Amino acid sequence: MTGKTHFVVGANTAWIAYLLLPQDLLFIILPLIGGFAALLPDLDNRHATIHQWTKGLLRLLLIDRVRHRSLFHSLIILPVVIFVSSFLFPIHLIAPVVFVFGYASHPFIDGFNPQGCEYLYPWGRNFRLIPKFLCVDTGGWVDHLLFFMASMGIIAYLLMYSGFIRIDLMQ
Ligand SMILES: [Zn+2]
Numbered sequence: 252m253t254g255k256t257h258f259v260v261g262a263n264t265a266w267i268a269y270l271l272l273p274q275d276l277l278f279i280i281l282p283l284i285g286g287f288a289a290l291l292p293d294l295d296n297r298h299a300t301i302h303q304w305t306k307g308l309l310r311l312l313l314i315d316r317v318r319h320r321s322l323f324h325s326l327i328i329l330p331v332v333i334f335v336s337s338f339l340f341p342i343h344l345i346a347p348v349v350f351v352f353g354y355a356s357h358p359f360i361d362g363f364n365p366q367g368c369e370y371l372y373p374w375g376r377n378f379r380l381i382p383k384f385l386c387v388d389t390g391g392w393v394d395h396l397l398f399f400m401a402s403m404g405i406i407a408y409l410l411m412y413s414g415f416i417r418i419d420l421m422q
Pocket of ligand 1: 357
């Protein structure tokens, strides 16, 4: 999936805040945190913007040669992501949760790519979440559809929090 798809899908994890703390004024920050977290797994993708931006730092940390869709797209990285997310508590109570789910949304939707992800890294096997014949490449129609639906989700989120519409998820 493209970076913009990952961003908007990750941004939708801000809906978790609506389930946990419906009346919150800092709602606007959460989609940004979720969207940003969803870009992080592609630190391992030489073609991704996030990789280009952080190239120097990645080299310094000796992680600039990590295989694409391996370590950063695997379960083994989750404890690190959870640890890092804990630093977001001062910003917002739900921010760490949104960060972790935003991050996880990335390898999840990458599981619809024909190449799959190494979810069980360091085991080098690639896993897909749907049968291969249903898989689509980055930039394909599923990518566009996901981008469209997730964008609608974010528009609904912003409208709802600003009081323009009401959605009752819990009845
Ligand atoms: Zn990826």
